[in-house]
Amino acid sequence: MLETLSEINRQRYAPALALFCVVLVIFSSSYGTAAPQRRGRIGRMGQGQQQGLRQSTARQAQEQKRRQAFESAAGAVNTNLVEMLNLVNEQRRPSEKKLASAQQTVQNSRKYIKQFNNSIACQFLMLDAWTNYFADCAEKALPPATQAYRKNQSNNDARATEVALAVLAGRKSLALRPRRKQTRTNEVTTGRGRGWMGQGNDYVPGTASGFSGPVSSGNILKLDTDAIKADWLGRKVGPFSLNCLNGTTFSYNPAEANLCVIFWKLAAADTGDHTGPDDGEPNELSGVQRPAPIRDRYDDPFETGRMTRAASSDQMDDIMVSYEQDFLTGRRPTPGDTLSQQMSALGNIFNSEFQNPEVKFLGINTDSPDAAPAVVAKLLQSPMPWAQAMLNAPDAASAFSGLDLAQVTSDQPVLVVADKTGTVKYAGPAAGFLAPMVLDELTGRGSISAAITDEPLQSQEIMERKMTEGVxxxxxxxxxxxxxxxxxxxxxxxxxxxxxxxxxxxxxxxxxxxxxxxxxxxxxxxxxxxxxxxxxxxxxxxxxxxxxxxxxxxxxxxxxxxxxxxxxxxxxxxxxxx
CATH class of the missing domain: 1.20.1440 (de novo design (two linked rop proteins))
Known part of the structure; x- marks a missing residue:
């Protein structure tokens, strides 16, 4: 009975056992073939990681190369700019070789303008402006100068560059315009906020690329822009004839010559009682030239630390003392004595142009007529080799009626340069590089237009070296x-x-x-x-x-x-x- 049942059960369960065996064989086969496939996938993943590592290394090398090229371009811009600004201070034109080098630097660095931060972009634009000025004209140099000032308004060199080139081009300076408050809403809606630089301009705001480069102090140019009288520019000075303090007559006809006239006022310490005579004054020495004195070596205050634009006019005048000497006595002007500093600066201009018949020099004191004895005493104490008159002289007030002479103070004399049409082209301090440059533009005979190379041989240094070589x-x-x-x-x-x-x-x-x-x-x-x-x-x-x-x-x-x-x-x- 059991044998019969077992046979019956074997027959019943045989298909199930057979199916189980087939499934077991298939599973074993599948497992055996899957292991090599898994090992192949792991190998391919390792190769991919190695390739990714190589690509990352290549990207880092390329990034390092780009960084080096960027920093090299920024360094070249800074080096060329510092040299150019020093030449401007010295009123010297760069040599053809140096000018070509600066132009090439501008051309090579232009492709990095989008990566420059505002400080470096400002330097690039200043270099572009001055190379355009020396290679072409002030009109072509003004647009990049304006963009440089927009980039970094805290940079004193950018401000001085924009002001100088605007004055030289006969245009209104952006930096000298009265500041207007502008809301953020207006900037967004008009699209002409602080960073706007005009249609078609290929100079765009710098991006945060993480790159850096050398930047100058921003205080190289020697120019007190706050002392420039922007509202005097473009005014007219008519023909006139004045009685000078020494009894002679000074006549000016705009059609015949350019005019340099300095308006000045006595300091409170000089307005006391003076019993000396008022006849006679060192005037009209238009043919006198004194030997150039040897200049001492002074530390450059612009290299000792960064100045801010908030420096007062008195501080700027004290700084100018380090660079100016009295062309009559060879002595440095007294620090803090603004009048002597400005007169000394005008004396240097006079010394280079006194033989030029196209330029006339005049000094006008704006004190009241009662101060005439004190004025004469001051002139006896500090002789000036150009004609001297007082504002109360006949025709003086009417000749300069277009100028707000109330702005003239004892602390701030004003030099006015007028062209042969009687138009005021410059009104500001005699000290600094701008007044001689304006006069050079009018006469074509100044130091900027002279054929002087950029070799370190200024006239003062030439005199020093030759004097020490046996004379x-x-x-x-x-x-x-x-x-x-x-x-x-x-x-x-x-x-x-x-x-x-x-x-x-x-x-x-x-x-x-x-x-x-x-x-x-x-x-x-x-x-x-x-x-x-x-x-x-x-x-x-x-x-x-x-x-x-x-x-x-x-x-x-x-x-x-x-x-x-x-x-x-x-x-x-x-x-x-x-």
């Missing part, structure tokens, strides 16, 4: 002559105080003679300085003041001229009194 005795003689001149000035003042009947002509002749004596060096000892100016000055004394002791002294000076220079300047025996 030191010449300069000792010159210094002694200048000392004698100061003694002569003291003698003139003493005689003026003792003799109230001295005429303006006597005083003028005395001053001319004292200047002439300082220009002569004994024969055989001249290696740098010529006698040309001294000879012309002596001839003027003989011509304008004949039959006087001053004419006799002038003839004696002419006799000291070496024979070869007598022939060169056609000095006749009659002129020497022989």
């Amino acid at each position: 030191g005795e010449d300069f000792e003689q010159m210094s002694q002559s200048m000392s004698d001149m100061e003694k002569m000035d003291d003698h003139v003042r003493l005689q003026t105080q003792k003799n109230t009947e001295i005429t303006p002509e006597d005083y003028q002749a005395q001053k001319l003679l004292s200047y002439a004596q300082g220009l002569f060096i004994p024969a055989g000892r001249k290696k740098v300085i010529t006698s040309k100016t001294g000879v012309e000055l002596c001839r003027r004394i003989i011509r304008d003041y004949p039959n006087t002791t001053y004419a006799d002294e002038a003839r004696k000076l002419l006799r000291t001229v070496p024979p070869h220079e007598r022939k060169r300047y056609n000095i006749t025996p009659e002129e020497m009194g022989l």
Whole structure:
């Protein structure tokens, strides 16, 4: 019975057992083939990771290369800009080689403008502006200068660049415009907020690329932009004829010459009682040139730390003292004495243009008529070699009626430069680089337009080096002559105080003679300085003041001229009194 049942059960369950065996075989086969496939997938994943690592390394190398190129471009921009701004301060044109190098730097760096931050972009735009000015004109240089100022308004060099090029181009300066409050809503709706730079402009705001580069102090250019009278620019100065303090007449016709007139006012300390005579004043020395004094080496205050635009005009004037010297005495102006600093700066301009018939120089004191004795006393104390008048002189007020002369203070004299149409092209401090550049644009004869290379040989340094190369005795003689001149000035003042009947002509002749004596060096000892100016000055004394002791002294000076220079300047025996 059991055997029968077992047989029956085996037959019943046989298909199920067979099916189980088939499933087991299939599962075993599937498991055996899956293991190699899993090992293949792991190998391919490892290869992918290695390839990704190689790609990441390549990207990092490429990024490092881009960073180096960016920083190299930023460094080249900074180097070229600093050199260019120093040349501007020195009123010198870059050589063709240096200008070409700066232009190439601008061209090579332009592709990084989108990656430059605002500070570096500001420097790039300033370099672009000054290269355009020296290579072309101020009109072409003004747009990038304006963009540079928009990029970084806290950069003093950007502000000075924009102001200077706007003045040179005869346009209104953005930096000198009255500031208007503008809401954020207006900036968004108009699309012309602070960062807007005009349609079609390829200069866009810098992105945060993480790259960095060298940036200058932003305080290289020596220009007090706050002292510029923007509302005076474009005003007219009519023809006039003024009575000067020494009794002579100064006439100006815009069609004949450009005009440099400085308006000044006495300080409170100079307005006391003065009992000295008011006749006679060192005026109208339009033919006088003094030897260039040796400049001491001063520390550059712009390199000692960053200044802010909030520096006052007095601070700027004190800084200018380090760069200016009194062209008459060779001494540095007194720090804090704004008048002496500005007059010294104008003296340097006068010294380079006094022989140019296209430029006339005039000083006008704006004090009340009661201050005339104090004004004369100040002029006796600090002689100035150009005509001097007071604002209360006939025709003076009407000639300058378009100028708000109430802005002239003892702390802030104002130099006005007018062209041959009588249009005011510059109104501001005499110190700094801008006034000479404006005059250069009008005459084409200034230091900027001169064919001077960018080699480190400024006129002062040329004098220093040549003097130390074997002609030191010449300069000792010159210094002694200048000392004698100061003694002569003291003698003139003493005689003026003792003799109230001295005429303006006597005083003028005395001053001319004292200047002439300082220009002569004994024969055989001249290696740098010529006698040309001294000879012309002596001839003027003989011509304008004949039959006087001053004419006799002038003839004696002419006799000291070496024979070869007598022939060169056609000095006749009659002129020497022989």
